[in-house]
Amino acid sequence: MTRFALLRLVQSLVSLFAITVIVFGLSHATGSPIDTMLPDDATTEQIAALSRNLGLDEPLWRQYLVFLGNALQGDFGMSLKWRGQSAMGVVLDRLPATLRLGGLALLISIAVAIPAGVVSAVRRGTWADHLVRGFALFGQSIPAFWLGIVLIWIFAVGLGWLPTSGHGGLAHMILPAISIAAFQIAALTRLTRSAMLEVLDTEYVKLARIKGASETAVVWRHAFANAAIVPLTYFGVLAGSVLTGSIVVETVFGWPGAGWLAIEAIRARDFPVIQAVVMFFALAFLLANVLVDLLYAWVDPRVRHG
Amino acid sequence: MVLDVSNLSVQIRGKAGVIHPVDDVSFSLRPGETLGLVGESGSGKSMTGLALMRLLPQPAARITQGRITLAGQDILAFSDRQMRSVRGRDISMILQDPQTSLNPVWRIGAQVIEALRLHAPGPSTALRVRAVELLRWLGIPAPEARMRAFPHELSGGMRQRVVGAIALSSAPKVLIADEPTTALDVTIQAQFLRLLRDIQAETGLSILFITHDFGVVARLCHRVMVMYAGRVVETGPVRRIFSAPAHPYTRALVASVPRLDTPEGRLPAIPGQPPALWSLPSGCAFAPRCPLADARCHLKAPPTVVTAPGQSAACWRPVA
8 A cells, every 4th residue: 555655656756747847848839038028129139138137048958957946946936927926926826716716616516426427327217317417418518618608697797696706705706616617517427427327237236235225325335335436536637627627717707816827927928937837737636646546545445455 | 935926027128129038937935945946048037036036127127917925925015115124134135246246345244234234233343243153154264354354355155155144144034046156166166055055954044046057956956947938837846857857948958967977978959049038939938949849839828737746837748
């Protein structure tokens, strides 16, 4: 078990290293930040001076090593857009808002998708099943930004129940969280349903019924305990997608989180902030997946012993 | 009679239409008796077993007619809740594959204890003690240690003993054993059968033993019932079934069993295939493969006639 955990940790570190290379490479492929920092009529000397000043005239590999060394210490440099603030500070400032929103979206996804998937499988072929599958198809087909706009139109503009956008309490979070969650609910519901269908057909579920166990015990304690490994596997993807999904949805709802920050930073070619945001997202994604692997072993004894 | 089944029919609605995997089946089981239920794959053996538990695959299959009287109770009239209290306590079942019969994410102990708790709730410590006793009774060595094991840590034979412990945990009157030894090694098979026989001698358990293995039938069963295409074609004492089978199908089955006391050579096989249940012939279902069949056999389903004391066959031309 400890070896298994260690191995996963090392694998994650390798992935993280690869991500730093990609982040560094991509952000440099988008063009020089100098263009947006100086007025259009800047002279060649002024451009060269600023390049030297920011270290942009060094060879790429040296720039990368400097970047890596600093990144390891949590230093992504000073923001180019938000003058006077460190990139790390800017991101840390916005991260809690994104985590709150993402957390709520995650909670909604699980709370809706697991029961819906289970019921759909248990009542296969009935109207409840058809309803759930219809919604799942719908949820997977509509883009989050479109759903966000429609939700604003109905619940904020039309009915006036919830605020249209901005940062605030739970009322401000409901619509964006639903927008992020919709796709995940659909995907997770379908996964749960198919996993349950497979398990409900097994001999050990039959044996549970032979014992005289109640239908609730058969479905949840016997069948779902086994089927859970499938939605659990998806949880790693889910946690990542909820964060990346926040980029679009935060922009639609004007939610001042890390996703919104990422868009603003990209517009301004604010490399240090872009790099910090992406590294944070990558880290969150990796952590979620390591967590999933550990949960795996906890859920399924065969993984633990294998 | 501890179990009495009369005119039981099961219907399945599928894409190919409506079929009757169990068609007008009647039999009874005395206390302490083992009845062998024999037939080819698809003859309706397992469906009969599941129908007795009222655990037919839902919603495709349902019981369309008949009566099942278990220890004097008409269980087809029971509600789902009543039926749950009967399952495991009055009638229980062992499934074919011990590999897949136990829940892979539950410890052995938890699975046995659940079965005990369902029909006789009690404090956890007492249930634990009883579970250990039960495992020991089923011949599982070091039962205390096994309680904490997961199914994948046990051998096939041990797993089937655990399944047996679960099935017998509440001292049922009737045990349906659906090919419980098919997936086991031959030596393990023999051990398991001996164990079943010992338990039966000790408790007076009645067993409906579903199998296609005549060797097992000879070793374990008192009476035999042969099914073909959903119908009972012959019932009789095990000795008569082997020495004087009345139905041509039974005779063909018995003749195709390899024996040590006859010279080597090709085993006689039954020509043709069992009929598809969605296109049964109008007369006797076995007629197309039967060497004795005449015009009447192809036209009209045969009645069940008594051919000897305790022996009956559904045949127009039984061999008396």
